[in-house]
Amino acid sequence: MKVTLNIWRQKNVSSKGRFETYEVDNIDEHISFLEMLDMLNERLLKNDQEPISFSHDCREGICGACGLFINGRAHGPMRGVTTCQLHMRMFNDNDVITIEPWRAKAFPVIKDLTVDRTALDKIMQGGGYVSVNTGGVPDANSVIIPKLIADEAFNSAVCIGCGACVATCKNASASLFTAAKVSQLALLPQGYPERKYRARNMIDVMDGLGFGNCSNTYACEVDCPKEISVLNIARMNREYLKSIFVSLYS
Amino acid sequence: MKLDAKIPKGSLGEKWDNHKFNLKLVNPANKRKFDIIVIGTGLAGASAADSLAELGYNVKVFCFQDSARRAHSIAAQGGINAAKNYQNDGDSVYRLFYDTIKGGDYRAREANVYRLAQLSSNIIDQCVAQGVPFTREYGGLLDNRSFGGAQVSRTFYAKGQTGQQLLLGTYGALCRQIELGKISYNPYHEILEYVLIDGHAKGVVTRNLLTGEIKSHAAHAVIIASGGYSNVFYLSTNAMGSNATAAWRAYKKGAYFANPCFTQIHPTCIPQAGEAQSKLTLMSESLRNDGRVWAPKSKENAEKLRKEELKPKDIPEDDRDYFLERKYPAFGNLVPRDIASRAVKEVCDEGRGIAATGLGVYLDFSDAISRLGTVAIEGRYGNLFQMYEKISGEDPYKTPMKIYPAVHYTMGGLWVDYNLMTTVPGLYALGEANFSDHGANRLGASALMQGLADGYFVIPYTIGDYLAGLGFNKVDINNPAFAEAEKNVKDKIEKLISAKGQRTPDEIHRELGKIMWEKVGMSRNEAGLKEAVEEIRRLKESFWKDIKVIGEKDNINETLEKAGRVIDFIELAEIMAIDALERPESCGCHFRLESQTEEGEAKRNDNDFTYVSAFSYEGEENEPKMHKEELKFEFVELTQRSYK
Numbered sequence: 045m046k047v048t049l050n051i052w053r054q055k056n057v058s059s060k061g062r063f064e065t066y067e068v069d070n071i072d073e074h075i076s077f078l079e080m081l082d083m084l085n086e087r088l089l090k091n092d093q094e095p096i097s098f099s100h101d102c103r104e105g106i107c108g109a110c111g112l113f114i115n116g117r118a119h120g121p122m123r124g125v126t127t128c129q130l131h132m133r134m135f136n137d138n139d140v141i142t143i144e145p146w147r148a149k150a151f152p153v154i155k156d157l158t159v160d161r162t163a164l165d166k167i168m169q170g171g172g173y174v175s176v177n178t179g180g181v182p183d184a185n186s187v188i189i190p191k192l193i194a195d196e197a198f199n200s201a202v203c204i205g206c207g208a209c210v211a212t213c214k215n216a217s218a219s220l221f222t223a224a225k226v227s228q229l230a231l232l233p234q235g236y237p238e239r240k241y242r243a244r245n246m247i248d249v250m251d252g253l254g255f256g257n258c259s260n261t262y263a264c265e266v267d268c269p270k271e272i273s274v275l276n277i278a279r280m281n282r283e284y285l286k287s288i289f290v291s292l293y294s
Numbered sequence: 295m296k297l298d299a300k301i302p303k304g305s306l307g308e309k310w311d312n313h314k315f316n317l318k319l320v321n322p323a324n325k326r327k328f329d330i331i332v333i334g335t336g337l338a339g340a341s342a343a344d345s346l347a348e349l350g351y352n353v354k355v356f357c358f359q360d361s362a363r364r365a366h367s368i369a370a371q372g373g374i375n376a377a378k379n380y381q382n383d384g385d386s387v388y389r390l391f392y393d394t395i396k397g398g399d400y401r402a403r404e405a406n407v408y409r410l411a412q413l414s415s416n417i418i419d420q421c422v423a424q425g426v427p428f429t430r431e432y433g434g435l436l437d438n439r440s441f442g443g444a445q446v447s448r449t450f451y452a453k454g455q456t457g458q459q460l461l462l463g464t465y466g467a468l469c470r471q472i473e474l475g476k477i478s479y480n481p482y483h484e485i486l487e488y489v490l491i492d493g494h495a496k497g498v499v500t501r502n503l504l505t506g507e508i509k510s511h512a513a514h515a516v517i518i519a520s521g522g523y524s525n526v527f528y529l530s531t532n533a534m535g536s537n538a539t540a541a542w543r544a545y546k547k548g549a550y551f552a553n554p555c556f557t558q559i560h561p562t563c564i565p566q567a568g569e570a571q572s573k574l575t576l577m578s579e580s581l582r583n584d585g586r587v588w589a590p591k592s593k594e595n596a597e598k599l600r601k602e603e604l605k606p607k608d609i610p611e612d613d614r615d616y617f618l619e620r621k622y623p624a625f626g627n628l629v630p631r632d633i634a635s636r637a638v639k640e641v642c643d644e645g646r647g648i649a650a651t652g653l654g655v656y657l658d659f660s661d662a663i664s665r666l667g668t669v670a671i672e673g674r675y676g677n678l679f680q681m682y683e684k685i686s687g688e689d690p691y692k693t694p695m696k697i698y699p700a701v702h703y704t705m706g707g708l709w710v711d712y713n714l715m716t717t718v719p720g721l722y723a724l725g726e727a728n729f730s731d732h733g734a735n736r737l738g739a740s741a742l743m744q745g746l747a748d749g750y751f752v753i754p755y756t757i758g759d760y761l762a763g764l765g766f767n768k769v770d771i772n773n774p775a776f777a778e779a780e781k782n783v784k785d786k787i788e789k790l791i792s793a794k795g796q797r798t799p800d801e802i803h804r805e806l807g808k809i810m811w812e813k814v815g816m817s818r819n820e821a822g823l824k825e826a827v828e829e830i831r832r833l834k835e836s837f838w839k840d841i842k843v844i845g846e847k848d849n850i851n852e853t854l855e856k857a858g859r860v861i862d863f864i865e866l867a868e869i870m871a872i873d874a875l876e877r878p879e880s881c882g883c884h885f886r887l888e889s890q891t892e893e894g895e896a897k898r899n900d901n902d903f904t905y906v907s908a909f910s911y912e913g914e915e916n917e918p919k920m921h922k923e924e925l926k927f928e929f930v931e932l933t934q935r936s937y938k
């Protein structure tokens with residue numbers, strides 16, 4: 045098959061970008077979308093043109109490194125997949141495909157399709173953990189957690205930190221990302237001792253980094269490759285209110 | 295140099311305790327006077343960094359990805375072993391030790407493996423305390439499953455995302471120490487050189503992958519936790535960025551490289567689709583608990599299946615060969631990885647392979663689905679089935695999966711003693727980057743265990759013993775050794791960027807991969823290995839003439855990064871082939887055609903080859919030198935593995 049690609053090219057953080065058009069043909073429909081970009085990059089390099097920078101690593105939907113805005117959707121047209129899990133059979137011969145980087149104030153474009161997502165690490169540093177040191181912890185089975193609760197916490201914990209929720213949100217909010225961690229730890233007994241502060245601390249960091257507010261459009265849930273539920277945001281908001289309450293009365 | 299593993303005296307059960315007592319300690323108030331560099335934020339690196347920072351050391355961590363959370367440990371699916379005996383099925387520290395040492399075909403150290411089994415329980419406790427959401431039973435206790443090669447259920451798991459959950463647990467601990475100011479965090483950095491002063495590791499030189507800045511970092515000790523080198527084969531289940539550079543540059547600075555030829559080929563991966571294939575995807579070993587592996591009995595049927603003139607369901611039971619069940623009735627589909635992979639290869643070599651390329655067999659769930667129902671199977675493997683469908687476009691509930699072996703894990707790595715120190719004082723290696731615990735074959739669910747044991751529970755003790763012997767002076771970054779190392783790095787980058795060849799890094803890498811897969815892959819023989827050594831040497835020679843890199847050195851430049859890694863892979867490939875050549879026995883994953891039993895099984899030669907081979911770098915002009923660490927077995931009896 046053959047496709048025409050409109051790809052965002054940008055030399056570095058400070059330069060202005062623009063779209064460039066490329067054609068790729070002889071594509072086997074069974075290869076992945078990123079393998080199609082590899083083909084293009086091989087060809088560019090052969091012709092002394094600089095390959096297109098894009099972030100990727102595991103290529104199986106778990107590391108969260110990849111993330112392209114494809115035809116106006118974070119991670120492309122399919123629900124529940126990352127960019128690296130898209131295969132060319134999901135497109136049609138002669139399609140025109142527009143590929144852009146994640147766009148958000150907190151994610152500056154550093155080259156072509158690669159953006160800087162270190163802001164997400166900073167949110168985690170704001171409290172996305174249980175404060176236990178190595179050693180001196182109780183036997184694993186001394187803490188009993190009902191299966192349904194453990195499974196729910198797991199469903200929040202599957203976030204891969206790709207940033208699709210931010211990219212797809214018109215306010216560039218990181219609420220779903222932050223809420224997934226807050227929820228996981230709010231559900232589990234291990235998270236209780238620090239529950240009073242966690243949501244507030246993480247949200248404060250998030251706000252300070254230039255992410256926008258959540259206005260409940262739920263676009264994030266639609267484009268999240270792990271289909272993390274917006275109910276997590278509701279839980280985070282409750283946690284946040286509780287923590288404000290605690291700080292007022294203590 | 296004589297290799298001294300520093301194995302403590304005493305019975306198996308006493309060794310680690312005695313050793314911990316004899317190790318020197320650094321007084322709590324003095325710990326902040328020491329700086330430690332950790333390369334890598336996978337399970338091994340992150341757990342080491344957290345634990346050392348918690349103790350009070352100043353830690354600096356590096357990873358090449360944009361975030362610590364993306365280290366390749368994130369991709370581990372199946373689970374992590376621990377000798378908890380929660381299932382009351384007869385597990386014990388000794389049994390986990392025994393299974394692991396036997397699984398490794400008796401090419402690992404007894405003392406190390408026993409310690410690993412002892413520490414396994416603590417790991418699970420630690421992870422649960424961090425809030426890792428392991429899969430649980432309805433009563434609220436932790437669930438376990440059995441994993442290939444084990445007859446007890448000792449594997450803990452978080453659905454099909456165990457590595458992700460464990461890594462996020464230790465990443466959380468890392469974030470906490472960053473927030474507390476005890477860890478300096480440097481994502482997007484690649485280690486390109488080590489700095490030795492008076493023979494001791496005192497720092498590293500990095501390239502900032504965003505700005506191209508080359509910079510020195512000084513420390514009292516350096517820990518390498520940079521993962522494995524499966525990507526030597528070009529196609530493997532590792533992430534695209536996984537590389538050997540950090541370990542290889544250490545080798546070139548004097549760290550010995552042990553058992554380089556011990557590489558594991560995992561039986562159940564999705565077969566290659568075509569030339570554009572960039573990596574292979576593992577389908578967890580847990581699938582063999584319910585899936586049955588088969589190929590058609592006749593070549594004619596195989597041919598028709600390949601051309602899609604027949605569908606698998608058109609092949610009647612009598613015409614199917616469930617070859618693992620046939621050959622290994624006791625273990626059936628659950629034989630260890632090396633055995634299963636070879637059996638699959640044999641079938642395909644006979645012309646009975648399926649998939650377009652003929653390189654594939656079926657993994658069939660139809661029996662399990664009729665026995666247990668779709669819902670139960672979905673509960674167990676739902677996410678894996680989904681992943682398979684996304685990649686292959688076929689629904690495994692309706693038609694069997696197609697699978698073929700792929701390179702997955704490297705048992706070899708930097709040689710370390712019982713303290714995890716390499717042959718360079720002050721330079722340590724943890725996790726998949728070292729060679730220590732898995733012998734010639736790793737059992738499922740034991741790499742996660744080893745990475746976390748090394749990081750959480752071994753290095754925090756053993757590194758103190760080394761540091762306690764040093765003074766408190768800061769390492770002087772103005773020492774000329776740093777400037778010299780920086781210059782070497784800059785020269786090499788200049789050489790790469792100004793190369794005028796015509797071949798892309800991927801082209802050269804693919805060629806290397808073909809040589810390795812065909813001649814240093816699942817089965818090896820003398821003639822093939824000799825050819826491989828020659829071909830690799832030719833590739834190494836032509837690399838600088840052929841390689842093409844464009845773009846700038848002071849900006850993101852993936853081609854430049856890739857080119858630097860490919861030349862390291864080529865150099866490492868050479869000692870892999872030499873090592874395989876110089877070990878004419880078969881053991882574990884290393885199958886020499888010249889050394890097999892009458893039934894075609896691997897035949898070890900314990901009289902001549904019960905040793906670890908460790909290679910030292912002797913300069914560009916000379917061949918690497920092989921040293922031997924004899925393995926002594928005081929507690930277990932060496933037997934031929936049998937899974938019949």
Ligand SMILES: Cc1cc2nc3c(=O)[nH]c(=O)nc-3n(C[C@H](O)[C@H](O)[C@H](O)COP(=O)(O)OP(=O)(O)OC[C@H]3O[C@@H](n4cnc5c(N)ncnc54)[C@H](O)[C@@H]3O)c2cc1C
Nearest residue numbers: 334335336337338358367372373485521725726739741742
């Ligand atoms: C698909 C898959 C599934 C698996 N499933 C299981 C399983 O179920 N159970 C099990 O026990 N094992 C499993 N394994 C094996 C196991 O995941 C790995 O062996 C283990 O996670 C390796 O951890 P590590 O910390 O040593 O290295 P990694 O997690 O690979 O981390 C390496 C780190 O080093 C950094 N790094 C590398 N080179 C450089 C450099 N030059 N400069 C700076 N930083 C560098 C990287 O950025 C990264 O942070 C699986 C492996 C794969 C590939």
Ligand code: FES
Nearest residue numbers: 101103108110128
């Ligand atoms: S490359 Fe890892 S999720 Fe896509």
